[in-house]
Amino acid sequence: MMKGDAVKTLIDAAALWERMQAGARTVLLDVRWTLGGPHGHESYTRGHIPGAVFVDLETELAGHGTAQQGRHPLPEPAALTEAARGWGINTGDTVVAYDDGGNMAAARLWWLLRDGGFDRVALLDGGLGAWRAADYPIADGDERPPRGDVQLASGRMPTVGADTAVTGLDDVRRWPSSGILLDARAGERYRGETEPMDPRAGHVPGALSAPTSANLAADNRFLPAAELTVRFAALGVTPSSAVAVYCGSGITAAHEIAALEVAGIRAALFPGSFSAWSNHPELPVATGPAAGAQVVDRQLPESRDKVNG
Numbered sequence: 259m260m261k262g263d264a265v266k267t268l269i270d271a272a273a274l275w276e277r278m279q280a281g282a283r284t285v286l287l288d289v290r291w292t293l294g295g296p297h298g299h300e301s302y303t304r305g306h307i308p309g310a311v312f313v314d315l316e317t318e319l320a321g322h323g324t325a326q327q328g329r330h331p332l333p334e335p336a337a338l339t340e341a342a343r344g345w346g347i348n349t350g351d352t353v354v355a356y357d358d359g360g361n362m363a364a365a366r367l368w369w370l371l372r373d374g375g376f377d378r379v380a381l382l383d384g385g386l387g388a389w390r391a392a393d394y395p396i397a398d399g400d401e402r403p404p405r406g407d408v409q410l411a412s413g414r415m416p417t418v419g420a421d422t423a424v425t426g427l428d429d430v431r432r433w434p435s436s437g438i439l440l441d442a443r444a445g446e447r448y449r450g451e452t453e454p455m456d457p458r459a460g461h462v463p464g465a466l467s468a469p470t471s472a473n474l475a476a477d478n479r480f481l482p483a484a485e486l487t488v489r490f491a492a493l494g495v496t497p498s499s500a501v502a503v504y505c506g507s508g509i510t511a512a513h514e515i516a517a518l519e520v521a522g523i524r525a526a527l528f529p530g531s532f533s534a535w536s537n538h539p540e541l542p543v544a545t546g547p548a549a550g551a552q553v554v555d556r557q558l559p560e561s562r563d564k565v566n567g
Contacts, residue, residue, distance in 0.1 A: 267368075267519050268383040268480060269354055271392045277352075278309075285347050285403075286310035287355045288386075289319070291363040293455070293506070301358065307382075307389055308397040310356075311345045315509070319366050325537045328530030329455070329507035332412070332420070338374060339410045346403030347376070356382035356389070360478035362470065362510050369512035369527065374410030381516060384479040391477075415515075416526035418502040419534075427538060430502070430528055434464025434549065437500030438493065440525075442470040442514040443532065447506070450545030455506055458536040460543040462504065466493050467547070470510045473517035486521040497522050504528035504535075 277284050288310040290298030302312045313319065318341040320330035333341070347353060353371060355364040361381045371379045382388065390396070419430035433439045441448045441461050448467040453459035461467070472489060475481055481489065495501055501523060505511040508529045518525045528534075535541055 265352060265378045265380050267380060267516055269380040270383050271388045271394065274307075274354055274382060274389075275392070275394050283351055284309075285345065285351050285353045285406075287313050287345055287353060287364075287367060289313045289315060289355055289357045289364040289367050290359075290386075291315040291357065292359065293509075298357075298363075303399055305396045305398055306401075307356070307386070308395055309401060310397075311401045311403055313341075313345060313355075313367060315363055315366060319370060325457075326530075326534060328534035328537075330509055330533075332373075332508070332529050333370070335374060335410055335412045338370060338412075339408065342371070342374075342376075342408050342410055343406045345406065347406040347408040349408050351378060351406070351408070353379040354382050355379065356385045358386040360471075360474045360513075361385050361480075361516070362513050365513035365516045366509050368516060369415060371410070373412055373415040375414045376408060376410060384477055387478055416524065417529055418526045419528045419530060426530075427535065427541060430462060430504075430535070431541070433500075433502050434462075437502060438495055439465040439528075440468040440493065440495075440501065440503045440514060441465040441532070442468055442503055442505040442511045444469055444471070445547075447532075449547050450543075453536075456533050456536045458543045460536075460545040462532070462535055463542050463544040464549050465504070465544075466549050468493055468503075468514065470505065470513045470517075473513060480517060480520055483520050483522070486517050490518060490521055490523060495523060497524075499523065501525040502528055504531040507531050507533040 286309050288302050288306045321333040323331040355367045357364040419426040446452050448461045450460035503511040503514045508531045515525045
């Protein structure tokens with residue numbers, strides 16, 4: 259996992275178990291969450307990696323704001339610091355985050371800690387499934403660690419359109435003309451065939467479809483770096499590319515940024531993502547399978563029932 263003081267993006271279950279057996283200080287964070295699904299805390303209390311602390315994505319890894327800022331705005335640094343201290347993180351610790359869904363949720367925590375200036379954080383490759391498959395021990399109940407002393411900031415990871423006012427969204431609109439904008443949602447949402455969460459269906463004009471699920475193998479582990487390099491190269495993305503990523507509300511886009519990092523590519527996050535974009539009626543939305551697909555009605559439709567998320 260470590261080379262000198264650097265912490266790699268991923269750690270496998272065997273390496274984590276070895277750290278734990280050796281008594282190496284490791285803060286384990288369980289970030290189970292699904293969009294519109296049951297609360298992850300119930301699953302956590304039924305079984306988690308021993309010592310792991312539950313992290314509530316909705317309340318601890320997202321802030322509060324208007325619909326125009328997206329469904330999961332970035333938390334304020336002071337709020338994130340308070341939460342991280344509650345998880346038991348001290349300055350200089352090594353943090354390992356995981357979930358039970360290929361790290362789609364845990365990557366949000368990985369990105370936020372990195373953005374806050376805390377670099378000693380990795381994702382457990384394969385998540386809880388890989389841990390269980392290796393037949394390592396499982397604990398139940400809640401973990402209550404001693405309070406930590408970490409101090410987090412913000413702005414250490416690149417972003418685009420972080421200000422969802424007109425200037426920030428204009429930056430996103432111009433991005434495809436000077437770089438590559440990746441849409442990490444499922445293909446059917448990109449194409450505008452369905453939209454279960456947000457006011458309009460489709461994608462940011464000029465964005466390329468790059469579903470996050472394609473970063474993973476069948477066992478929910480990240481593809482090897484060489485395979486991820488080929489995947490992103492097929493989209494025109496290389497280590498020298500200017501790349502930005504969005505998803506529905508900025509959660510799974512962090513997973514794509516982690517995959518890009520494994521491939522040696524640094525990418526920016528559009529925090530508000532499509533949930534912010536689609537709530538601005540003055541902005542165009544495109545549909546269809548291609549980046550240059552048809553631009554559809556700029557106006558928001560009449561309100562309709564939506565799943566919360």
